[in-house]
Amino acid sequence: MFVDPRTPSHAVPSKFSAFLTLLSVVFAVPSKDPAPEVKESINPPRGWTLRSAAPSHHTIELRIGLPQPDFPVLEKHLYEVSDPFHERYGQHLTKAEVEALVAPHQESIDAVSEWLATHGIGESDIQRSPARDWVTIKVPITLAEKMLDTTYHVWTHDASGDSIVRTTSYSLPKHLHPHIDVIQPTTMFARFKGYKSTIHDIDRSPSLPAFTGDSTNSGAVIDPSCNTTITISCLRQLYSVPSDFTPSAHVGNSVGITGYLEQFANRQDLQSFYADQKPQAVGSTFNFVSVKGGLNDQNASNAGVEANLDVQFAFGLSFPVNSTFFSTAGRPPFIPDIGTPTDTNEPYTDWLDFILAQEKPPLAISTSYGDDEQSPKASPDGLVQDLPSLVHCEFKIPSDGGVGDGDDNPATQTCLTNDGKNQTKFIPGFPASCPFVTAVGGTEFIEPEIGVFFSGGGFSNFFARPSYQDKAVGKFLSALPKGTFEGLFNPNGRAIPDVAAQGERFRVFVGGQVVSVAGTSASSPAFTGIVALLNDVRLRAGQPPLGFLNPLLYTIPEGFNDITIGNNPGCGTEGFNATTGWDAVTGLGTPNFSKLRDLVIRK
Numbered sequence: 365m366f367v368d369p370r371t372p373s374h375a376v377p378s379k380f381s382a383f384l385t386l387l388s389v390v391f392a393v394p395s396k397d398p399a400p401e402v403k404e405s406i407n408p409p410r411g412w413t414l415r416s417a418a419p420s421h422h423t424i425e426l427r428i429g430l431p432q433p434d435f436p437v438l439e440k441h442l443y444e445v446s447d448p449f450h451e452r453y454g455q456h457l458t459k460a461e462v463e464a465l466v467a468p469h470q471e472s473i474d475a476v477s478e479w480l481a482t483h484g485i486g487e488s489d490i491q492r493s494p495a496r497d498w499v500t501i502k503v504p505i506t507l508a509e510k511m512l513d514t515t516y517h518v519w520t521h522d523a524s525g526d527s528i529v530r531t532t533s534y535s536l537p538k539h540l541h542p543h544i545d546v547i548q549p550t551t552m553f554a555r556f557k558g559y560k561s562t563i564h565d566i567d568r569s570p571s572l573p574a575f576t577g578d579s580t581n582s583g584a585v586i587d588p589s590c591n592t593t594i595t596i597s598c599l600r601q602l603y604s605v606p607s608d609f610t611p612s613a614h615v616g617n618s619v620g621i622t623g624y625l626e627q628f629a630n631r632q633d634l635q636s637f638y639a640d641q642k643p644q645a646v647g648s649t650f651n652f653v654s655v656k657g658g659l660n661d662q663n664a665s666n667a668g669v670e671a672n673l674d675v676q677f678a679f680g681l682s683f684p685v686n687s688t689f690f691s692t693a694g695r696p697p698f699i700p701d702i703g704t705p706t707d708t709n710e711p712y713t714d715w716l717d718f719i720l721a722q723e724k725p726p727l728a729i730s731t732s733y734g735d736d737e738q739s740p741k742a743s744p745d746g747l748v749q750d751l752p753s754l755v756h757c758e759f760k761i762p763s764d765g766g767v768g769d770g771d772d773n774p775a776t777q778t779c780l781t782n783d784g785k786n787q788t789k790f791i792p793g794f795p796a797s798c799p800f801v802t803a804v805g806g807t808e809f810i811e812p813e814i815g816v817f818f819s820g821g822g823f824s825n826f827f828a829r830p831s832y833q834d835k836a837v838g839k840f841l842s843a844l845p846k847g848t849f850e851g852l853f854n855p856n857g858r859a860i861p862d863v864a865a866q867g868e869r870f871r872v873f874v875g876g877q878v879v880s881v882a883g884t885s886a887s888s889p890a891f892t893g894i895v896a897l898l899n900d901v902r903l904r905a906g907q908p909p910l911g912f913l914n915p916l917l918y919t920i921p922e923g924f925n926d927i928t929i930g931n932n933p934g935c936g937t938e939g940f941n942a943t944t945g946w947d948a949v950t951g952l953g954t955p956n957f958s959k960l961r962d963l964v965i966r967k
């Protein structure tokens with residue numbers, strides 16, 4: 365069982381017994397709260413079975429999200445500084461400026477504090493995010509039930525057997541409704557894929573061709589071996605990185621990879637990988653940062669395929685840029701019979717909390733982790749770029765949209781909605797569907813590179829299409845034959861992916877062995893490696909780093925290799941087709957670094 369070695373500032377246990385004693389006194393006083401009103405209510409989620417009442421000794425970590433009244437202002441700033449045609453392009457906001465813009469009204473902070481106080485919860489019992497927009501408390505489940513006028517139950521996910529403690533409805537005093545956007549965990553049934561990657565296939569076949577050396581990029585001809593095995597050299601050739609191009613270690617550039625439960629990046633495997641594919645990098649390594657007690661297990665038997673894949677390719681491509689691996693702890697699924705004492709939040713949220721508090725987060729961060737907005741259609745992975753805005757997306761994902769039916773098999777996917785209406789709909793991936801993330805689709809083969817069948821693409825049912833996509837996506841939609849997939853997707857939604865990169869047959873070292881890995885979880889670190897090189901170009905030219913990429917990318921489609929073959933079947937259909945221009949399989953296409961490096965410093 366995983367033990368959470370929390371830092372003292374997060375820990376409540378020592379205060380807890382006193383706190384509980386105090387509560388019994390508080391409970392004796394009749395509550396002055398007027399009758400609570402339902403804040404959120406969902407239908408029992410498909411694919412989950414109610415098992416039992418939540419054990420009364422259970423504790424729960426509740427996160428209370430306060431409204432961010434100035435978010436539209438932040439969003440406006442973000443688009444201005446990310447728009448290459450705007451005079452403020454590249455003038456990124458400081459952490460303090462961002463925090464001021466996501467801060468809730470003092471009135472909301474006070475209203476929530478007063479409400480917590482009536483339940484015996486004082487300032488010393490709560491944790492606040494730097495911008496004070498999230499309040500976190502750890503309370504006995506019985507108290508959470510009283511505060512939210514609800515009853516929590518143990519629910520079991522039919523397909524995986526995972527259990528969680530959730531409710532289908534909760535209420536708050538009426539006067540609090542305008543001061544609280546969301547409280548979780550309550551009605552959110554997302555599973556975030558068991559904190560695993562979206563690795564599609566692992567072929568442990570020993571018959572992989574031996575690597576033939578760091579071949580020189582002649583510019584035109586791609587090494588034919590790249591059709592069956594992807595290496596750092598292949599990606600450099602495919603994406604037109606000149607053979608003499610090396611980024612600088614001294615211009616303040618940085619790149620990060622997120623890892624979650626049991627995904628350990630092994631340093632020895634990285635050395636083996638470098639010896640095989642990037643000899644100049646042998647002897648170099650990455651920074652390790654533990655988030656909420658995330659471990660750094662270097663036992664080769666426990667090396668994570670996903671973590672090793674991400675680290676080897678993102679850091680191998682961007683060497684010698686300062687590279688950091690973030691290991692976030694996460695609890696295993698709640699097991700009611702063993703009586704896991706605390707049901708905590710998603711490690712994803714823990715990681716966001718942590719990174720938001722950093723003065724200098726990495727300039728590009730790849731995350732191969734997520735869930736579908738609702739259910740499982742293969743989803744592209746993302747390059748996280750605007751952290752505060754990503755948190756805002758979290759607010760906006762409705763909880764009844766967080767349910768996955770756990771069916772990863774395209775053949776049996778029903779793609780029915782979980783809103784009680786059993787509608788059939790394409791379900792895009794989250795957080796890739798967030799408009800502030802660059803979603804990376806997958807390709808395979810060379811000459812031509814084609815969209816791979818598991819490349820997640822589509823249209824968000826929750827986030828409206830951002831204006832930076834209007835032209836490219838509008839063109840794609842108007843070229844679709846009339847009536848295509850009518851009712852199955854939301855043509856006005858945020859469209860994904862934005863871009864693509866190879867996603868098949870990556871040559872990865874895991875536990876001392878060579879394996880071949882496929883998945884859009886390979887595409888995301890590959891694309892992120894190229895972005896780190898582009899940041900190098902800008903920093904060396906004395907310009908600020910790229911920041912949030914998407915508005916720029918859609919103005920420079922000529923910087924991409926347009927992928928026009930391939931489709932992404934799912935939900936009993938053949939899916940969308942890759943086409944000329946942007947498409948819902950490969951986005952704008954795969955990067956051409958030689959072109960992009962001129963385009964990104966054009967200004």
Ligand SMILES: *[C@@H]1O[C@H](CO)[C@@H](O)[C@H](O)[C@H]1NC(C)=O
Nearest residue numbers: 588590591592809810811812
């Ligand atoms: C790459 O492999 C695919 C599938 O085997 C094949 O159809 C294609 O012709 C190959 N391309 C090259 C350039 O060898």
Ligand SMILES: *[C@@H]1O[C@H](CO)[C@@H](O)[C@H](O)[C@H]1NC(C)=O
Nearest residue numbers: 661662663664665666667875
């Ligand atoms: C490494 O992990 C494996 C499996 O988890 C375990 O059997 C082995 O004893 C560990 N080795 C060391 C040196 O701890």
Ligand SMILES: *[C@@H]1O[C@H](CO)[C@@H](O)[C@H](O)[C@H]1NC(C)=O
Nearest residue numbers: 616618651686687688724726
């Ligand atoms: C590299 O990144 C780490 C982690 O963010 C940071 O602590 C360190 O100072 C950086 N090193 C350099 C040389 O910039």
Ligand SMILES: *[C@@H]1O[C@H](CO)[C@@H](O)[C@H](O)[C@H]1NC(C)=O
Nearest residue numbers: 410411780783784785786787
């Ligand atoms: C939706 O489907 C489930 C199982 O397929 C069924 O039990 C349920 O009654 C259906 N609901 C509606 C509203 O059709």
Ligand SMILES: *[C@@H]1O[C@H](CO)[C@@H](O)[C@H](O)[C@H]1NC(C)=O
Nearest residue numbers: 844845848931938939940941
């Ligand atoms: C994809 O292309 C095939 C072959 O040209 C065509 O039959 C199909 O209708 C297209 N699908 C969509 C969604 O455009």
Ligand SMILES: *[C@@H]1O[C@H](CO)[C@@H](O)[C@H](O)[C@H]1NC(C)=O
Nearest residue numbers: 583602604925956957958959
């Ligand atoms: C990438 O751009 C360079 C420079 O414009 C060009 O020479 C090269 O052919 C392009 N690569 C591909 C694959 O189109």
